[in-house]
Amino acid sequence: xxxxxxxxxxxxxxxxxxxxxxxxxxxxxxxxxxxxxxxxxxxxxxxxxxxxxxxxxxxxxxxxxxxxxxxxxxxxxxxxxxxxxxxxxxxxxxxxxxxxxxxxxxxxxxxxxxxxxxxxxxxxxxxxxx
Numbered sequence: 001x002x003x004x005x006x007x008x009x010x011x012x013x014x015x016x017x018x019x020x021x022x023x024x025x026x027x028x029x030x031x032x033x034x035x036x037x038x039x040x041x042x043x044x045x046x047x048x049x050x051x052x053x054x055x056x057x058x059x060x061x062x063x064x065x066x067x068x069x070x071x072x073x074x075x076x077x078x079x080x081x082x083x084x085x086x087x088x089x090x091x092x093x094x095x096x097x098x099x100x101x102x103x104x105x106x107x108x109x110x111x112x113x114x115x116x117x118x119x120x121x122x123x124x125x126x127x128x129x130x
Contacts, residue, residue: 006043007125010036014112018130021109026100031090033105033112034058034083040119040127041065047123058084058115076118079111 013036020028034056041061042052048068053060058080062072086108090100116127 001046003043003047003123006039006046007119007123007127010039010043010116010119011127013039014116014127017109017112021105024102026102026105027090029105030083030086030100030108033108034087034090036112037080037083037115038087040116044119044122056087070122072118076114079114083108083111
């Protein structure tokens with residue numbers, strides 16, 4: 001799988017995140033936003049190296065891109081760090097975890113869009129926003 005394949009998969013997750021948000025399925029919006037960001041970042045890594053790390057950690061993926069010479073803005077890193085736990089939290093009910101609401105889901109979508117913007121800039125490819 002090359003860059004285009006990873007971007008296509010990321011775009012699918014972006015669409016699902018937005019659909020879930022509009023449908024008020026906020027945990028699914030956050031999970032899919034994380035998956036979109038993960039696929040997009042892995043696409044850049046695959047494009048540069050031919051392979052990708054086997055991780056779901058967005059910050060680890062950004063660290064790889066930094067080691068490859070990419071300048072990752074601190075804001076992107078902070079938002080990725082915030083989005084990262086939703087890979088698990090959005091899927092599993094846990095004691096002490098508040099139900100997902102619109103505000104949290106909106107921030108997940110925003111973090112996804114911030115990462116997508118970075119991927120667009122680095123890849124030269126346009127990603128749909130709706």
